[in-house]
Amino acid sequence: MTQPRDPVRRTGRIMWLLAWLLALMLLTWHFHQRLMLRADTERQVQVVGSDSVVLQQSRHGHYLADGAINGQPVVLLLDTGATQMAVPQAVAARLTLPVGAPLRLSTAAGHVTGYRTRIKTLSLxxxxxxxxxxxIMPGTSDEVLLGMNALRRFELTQRGSQLTMKFLQQAP
Structure with a gap:
């Protein structure tokens, strides 16, 4: 013979389940906010004097910086192995960059087709x-690779987890 179901007990179990779900959602939100804050602080550019800035190395070992292309905000990833700046297609579309002639490019992921473009202003x-x-490169990243055609205008000095970028008045 089965026991009759106790509605109070069932309601209590549902309430406990809802409480645990709410607690998990709040913890997820809290840690997501902490990660976003940490990512924001990793991209901050610290101005040191009139000709230098300092970047902090990210937890992944990269140097990221908030910057702007043609007055619109972007995240820059310093890449001393890149000859030119590389803008992901989605970012180029958002910035309405002109799409020029196609060209075949050799990347770490293999050969891809990209497109020439010009950037009027880059702010860092x-x-x-x-x-x-x-x-303009195919890909889904939100980060613009800051290649040597821009980085050659800076003297780069790495000490520990900091990168000092001293602006050179004239491009070498």
Missing amino acids: GPFTLYDLDAV
Whole structure:
């Protein structure tokens, strides 16, 4: 013979389940906010004097910085192995960059087809660079690779987990 179901007991179990779900959702939200705050602080550009900025290495070992292309905000990833700046297609579309001639590119992931483009202005901290060549690359990243055509205008010094970028008045 089965026992009759106790509605109070069932309601209590449902309430406990809802309480645990709410607690998990709040913890997930809390840690997501902490990760976003940490990512924001990893991209901050610390201005040191009139000609230098300092970047902190991210927890993944990269140097990221908040910057702007043609006055619109972007996340820059410094890449000394890249010859030119590389802008992901989605970012290029958001920035309405002109799409030029196609070109075959060799990347770490293999050969891909990209497109030439020009960047009118690139801002990094207090510095602005003008009229830079770049390529529009296939991919889903939100980070713009800051290649050597822009980085050559800076003297780079790494000490520990900090990278000091000293602006050179004239491009070498």
